[in-house]
Amino acid sequence: MSQTITADRKWWSGGKSPFNVEYGKLMMWYFLMSDAFTFGAFLISYGTIRFSSNSWPDPNHVFRSFPVIGEMPIPLAFVSLMTFILIMSSVTMVLAVGAGHANDRKKVMIYMGWTILGGIAFLSCQAWEWTHMHGEGAWWGRNPFMNIDGSQSSTNFTNFFFTITGFHGFHVFSGVIINIIMLIMTWQGVFERRGHYLMIEKAGLYWHFVDLVWVFVFTCFYLF
Amino acid sequence: MENIHGTAELHQDDAHTFDTKAIWRTFRILLYITVFELILAIGYYEMTFSDPHFVKHLLNGVFIVLTLAKAFFIVAEFMHLGHELRNLILTIAIPALLFLWFIGAFLWDGSSYKNLRNTYDRNHLEQSQQKAPVKEEAKKPGSIE
Numbered sequence: 001m002s003q004t005i006t007a008d009r010k011w012w013s014g015g016k017s018p019f020n021v022e023y024g025k026l027m028m029w030y031f032l033m034s035d036a037f038t039f040g041a042f043l044i045s046y047g048t049i050r051f052s053s054n055s056w057p058d059p060n061h062v063f064r065s066f067p068v069i070g071e072m073p074i075p076l077a078f079v080s081l082m083t084f085i086l087i088m089s090s091v092t093m094v095l096a097v098g099a100g101h102a103n104d105r106k107k108v109m110i111y112m113g114w115t116i117l118g119g120i121a122f123l124s125c126q127a128w129e130w131t132h133m134h135g136e137g138a139w140w141g142r143n144p145f146m147n148i149d150g151s152q153s154s155t156n157f158t159n160f161f162f163t164i165t166g167f168h169g170f171h172v173f174s175g176v177i178i179n180i181i182m183l184i185m186t187w188q189g190v191f192e193r194r195g196h197y198l199m200i201e202k203a204g205l206y207w208h209f210v211d212l213v214w215v216f217v218f219t220c221f222y223l224f
Numbered sequence: 225m226e227n228i229h230g231t232a233e234l235h236q237d238d239a240h241t242f243d244t245k246a247i248w249r250t251f252r253i254l255l256y257i258t259v260f261e262l263i264l265a266i267g268y269y270e271m272t273f274s275d276p277h278f279v280k281h282l283l284n285g286v287f288i289v290l291t292l293a294k295a296f297f298i299v300a301e302f303m304h305l306g307h308e309l310r311n312l313i314l315t316i317a318i319p320a321l322l323f324l325w326f327i328g329a330f331l332w333d334g335s336s337y338k339n340l341r342n343t344y345d346r347n348h349l350e351q352s353q354q355k356a357p358v359k360e361e362a363k364k365p366g367s368i369e
Binding site for chain 2: 018019020021026029033036037040044045047048049050051052053054055058060074075076080083084087088090091093094095098101102146147150151152153204205208209211212215216218219222223224
């Protein structure tokens with residue numbers, strides 16, 4: 001096969017990789033693209049409803065609690081911790097991908113382990129927050145929080161909160177499962193025999209996407 | 225099989241370009257932005273303003289810009305998209321532009337609905353202005369506090 005690039009070289013007729021990435025990785029990107037629109041639809045419907053309401057509950061009041069200590073003088077402290085945990089687990093994921101590039105099986109396993117731990121820690125935090133809010137009387141169809149101007153609020157706030165953080169939490173959960181499978185496959189030496197750790201990269205893309213979505217959920221629910 | 229070998233070779237030179245320092249720099253940027261956002265959010269509730277609505281809208285604008293900045297760093301550095309071929313970047317970035325219309329159109333729609341209802345549905349407006357009965361925050365047995 002000639003390696004010189006001529007004008008009529010057919011880049012898109014198969015057998016070549018015009019984007020210089022593996023097929024599975026490219027398809028992971030396009031899957032994430034579609035998933036982004038699913039999350040986008042959720043968050044935008046939340047925005048639409050919020051824009052059509054005269055008032056809305058105050059996030060600084062709703063999210064003011066911290067486990068064990070009770071109410072915090074610094075509101076939003078707990079969700080900051082959750083954000084930190086997720087960003088941190090994203091970092092260990094990149095480090096696992098980097099170790100994969102260097103074909104360092106042991107390091108891949110260590111970093112995947114940390115990533116899984118981070119994911120489980122995040123899920124635990126979310127479980128606590130849900131339990132706490134449920135204890136305060138909030139659930140789908142029930143909203144104990146007043147609007148910020150003191151008027152009676154509708155159940156829109158809790159419905160959107162539990163649906164969207166729940167959908168995100170489900171993504172984190174499936175991400176943890178995928179990462180555990182990756183860890184087991186690494187441990188069994190599947191990728192070492194294959195000669196590359198591209199699967200870790202693909203799982204990593206999914207994991208970073210979960211982090212990416214959280215950035216938007218965090219802004220939409222806790223800051224606005 | 226040939227394809228798999230091909231991809232393995234394809235990515236071999238990446239091992240040299242993988243930069244751990246860049247990862248930690250990205251992490252620090254994300255952390256600083258998040259802390260800054262929190263300071264703004266908490267500061268807003270601690271302080272009083274002569275025109276709180278205007279300040280809140282301004283603040284929301286700042287939050288959107290900072291959130292997009294965080295999204296950019298995650299996608300470009302952590303997901304490594306910034307280092308892929310330009311055409312691949314474009315196949316992701318161009319469809320994402322749909323979000324501009326998506327967000328703009330729907331928020332406009334929501335606020336238009338609010339204005340129409342407030343103008344033509346007096347009952348809705350009065351109801352939404354009524355103060356909620358002041359009650360103890362539901363303290364049920366078994367609630368974690």
